[in-house]
Amino acid sequence: MWQKFGVKDRVLRQNMFMADEVQYNLIHRICESERSICLKASNETMIFAQSEGHNAWLWISKELAADPKNKLVQELLEFLKGNELPGISGDQVIVEHFAEAYSKANGLQFVPYMIMESYVCSEVRKPAHVEGILHLATRQHLETVAEFLAGFSEAAYGVKVEPSSQIAAAESAIETGNFYLWLVGGHPVSMANIAHRSPRHARINAVYTPSAFRKKGYASAVVAELCSILIAEGLDPMLYADLKNPDANKVYQNIGFVESGQVADIKFK
Incomplete structure (x- = not known):
């Protein structure tokens, strides 16, 4: 029943x-x-x-x-x-x-689309010697956030979209007060979002660094700082990561995320 x-x-x-x-x-x-x-x-x-x-x-x-x-x-x-x-x-x-x-x-028919690992972090390990600071995104960052969201769409899902098509999504993300940028010299170089808070956890998503700024620890830094914010709130940070992206999985593991079970994503057609 x-x-x-x-x-x-x-x-x-x-x-x-x-x-x-x-x-x-x-x-x-x-x-x-x-x-x-x-x-x-x-x-x-x-x-x-x-x-x-x-x-x-x-x-x-x-x-x-x-x-x-x-x-x-x-x-x-x-x-x-x-x-x-x-x-x-x-x-x-x-x-x-x-x-x-x-x-x-x-x-x-059904088609396997993606397999994700779920991760949780109860004790964060912040990366050392990463240049920059965490900054809450505001409307002055609207066009940059739209560009980053377009880049994330292509990197995560293989879907190319124009940054102009992401303006509304960027506005919504900024208005939540949970969308963060990593700034170096005042310039945004990476992003991450606190997507949702549940009673015991908070989910982080939309982690993205444009290719020109990768391999410098910026994604690790922005996610680690969000983890510190959430742990201070009494919540355990969690996220999902596509297993086809080993670099992202390694980033999360290095800052303290622990594997907590895989999720298969299947589509019907």
Whole structure:
């Protein structure tokens, strides 16, 4: 039996989910939106969460045996009849099993898109001798942030966009008061964003340094400083990193991030 739930539901505070919370941290953000579909099994061993137009996330407790797990997946597939999912994210074994069943039931194919590592940092190691300072982005940085977002789109997703198309996104990011730049001589050379705060963690994303400024420790420095801010707030910083980018993964590991579980991102077509 499936039940709808919200961000304050006890299922997000129970030990089974909290054991995997870093890996599935994005579920907190999804559940904050009233337009999201958030479902839990009545015994709280499975969560399905999807924000409109985006991949659904599927969590299943590691304590659940194979037979009841398969039964819940079949019940979920029945519940989702008529719903079109762009993709599914979560533990690779779990989401591949779901994707195979969902594709078969809906006459679709599924394609592995990305595998990410989830990381958490409880004790930050700041890089030494990195020139520059952390600076909160303001409207005076609007065009630079738009350029950086365009660069990030190409570097992270292989999607080329014009900086002018990112002005609105840059405005929104700056207005949150959580978007930071690393400045050297007053000039922005790297960026990172505090994307979301959940009860026990805060997620960092949009880490990017233009190619002309790489290999100088700027990304390490800006992320490390954000970690210090968050740890001072009593939150553990976390983030997701594409495993196809070994340089980024190394940066995070060097400043204290610890691997906390992989997430497979699968698309349906």
